[in-house]
Amino acid sequence: MKIxxxxDGALLIEPKKLYPDDYDYENNIIDYHQYLSPPSPLLLNLQIEEQREKLIRGTNDALSYMNSKSMSRIMRVDTNGELQVKALWLGSIETHxxxxxxxxxxxxxxxFWGDSTTSVWYSANGGDNWQQLKNWTFPAENSLSEIHLWKIVKAEDNGQIWLADDVTLYSSTDQGRHWQRRVDTAAFLKRNGIHPHYTEEGNPLSQLNWLIDNxxxxxxxxxxxxxxxxxxxxxxxxxxxxGKYPDEMLGADINAAALSADGNIFFTQRGENYARYGLYRLQDNGMPEQVLEHIDRLSSIKIGLNSWFIGKGSGDAFHWYVSYDQGEQWRRMRPLSDEAIFDNWHDRFLKFSAHSQSETYWTTDYR
Incomplete structure (x- = not known):
């Protein structure tokens, strides 16, 4: 489950197996038959002519063309906790x-087999309605990239979209018609002695992600x-x-980094006192500010609109700590299960039952 x-709410995308690995075509065992036979009006694939033609031939015939084994539910949960399925996508949703x-x-x-195309979809109202962006084009290929796994890094209220492949960051202000390369990644990696791919010598790049604040x-x-x-x-x-200086290093022993609901960058690393660890926030002037110091390693962080949740990597690794006053007071909280999803704009966790449909869930704010 991704959020x-x-x-005014949260968008949830839940991929589910369309049919089990040992699918029995003769007995038509399928979890989502109610969405495919006949195809549901919620299914966005029906708006693409080539896919619609295959889907209307019937469930089994359509499945015989399929490479994907998943159906994604696109759901919205509002501020009152009401959850509704707003759309469906047959296939994988790579990024949102x-x-x-x-x-x-x-x-x-x-x-479908033999069709490597992707389509980009846009909602102006939090997922209630969707339209395909037919004029969207992905940026031209970058020689640094061996593969293109596109990720939408950030969407902004002013319409600007930030997009990245495995090494390069782009932005668009016209819903993907034109793109501007924002970082000379090759020069940045070279200046810092990092090779973009694995080599037997030097320091190869393992992963590159991007954070863009307000x-x-x-x-x-x-x-x-x-x-x-x-x-x-x-x-x-x-x-x-x-920033003021090129390639300004904010930290060299990072444990976690996150973007808060209101667009601030937080990260954890060793503090100035090497024996202690700190939680830092990037200030408007581009300088990191230490907002918490602790004797034990700080690991995972979740930063909401009014809440900070901090996990400890040692000392008390089985509990989290929460503050609702920007770190002035903390209290220990029971462990979070892997199924709990943090809704940072509303300072709450959504927990879904592992043994039921996704409509069965509850919220917790720990206050």
């Missing part, structure tokens, strides 16, 4: 994002395989790429 939270006021996008792949600070979250005498060890760095 994008915004002011919503702005603060509920302008949402997702990229869906075709479910001040348009561009932060590269870089995981690198650093070569030591005794072998490779993974380390995580944060770089501010458009």
């Amino acid at each position: 994008n939270s915004f002011q 994002s919503c702005s603060a006021n509920g302008k949402c996008y997702f990229v869906g792949s075709s479910p 001040q348009q600070h561009i932060v590269a979250d870089v995981e690198v395989l650093v070569r030591y005498d005794d072998g490779l060890r993974e380390r995580r760095f944060l770089y501010l790429l458009n």
Whole structure:
């Protein structure tokens, strides 16, 4: 289950297996027959002519063409906790994002064999209604990228969209018609001694993610395989790429990084006192501010509109700590299960039953 939270609710995308691995075509055992036979009007694939023709031939005939084995439910939960299925996508949803006021996008792949196309969908009202962006084009291929796994990094209320492949960051202000490359990634990696692909020498890049705050600070979250005498060890760095100085390193021993509901970047790393760890917030001037110091390693962080949830990597690794006054007071809380999803705009967790349909859930705010 994946979530994008915004002011008036949250968008949830739930991929489910369309049929079991040992699917029996003769007995027509299918979990989602009610959506495919006949095709449901909620199914967005019906708006694409080539896919609609295959779907209307009948469930079994359509499945014989299919490469994908999943159906994604696109759901909205409002501020009162009411959950509704708003749309369906047959196939995988590779990436999605919503702005603060509920302008949402997702990229869906075709479910059919021989069709490698993707389509981009837009909702202006938090997922209630969807339209295909037929004029969307992805940026031209980048020679640094061996594969293109597109990720919508951020959607903004002003219409600007931030998009990345495995190494390069782009932005568009016209819903994907034209793109601007925002970072010279090759030069950035070279300056910092990082190779974009695995090599037998040097320090290869493991993963690159991007964080963009409400001040348009561009932060590269870089995981690198650093070569030591005794072998490779993974380390995580944060770089501010458009600050006062080029490639300004914010941290070299990062445990976690997150964007808060109101658009601030938080991260955890060792503090100035090397024996302690700190929670930091990137200020408007591009400088990190330490907002919490702790003797134990700080691991996962979840930053809501009015709440901070901090996990500890040692000492008390089985509990989280929560503050509702920006770190002045903390209290210990019971462990979160893996099924709990954080809705950061509304400072609550959504927990879904693992043994029922997704409409069965409850919310917890821990206050």
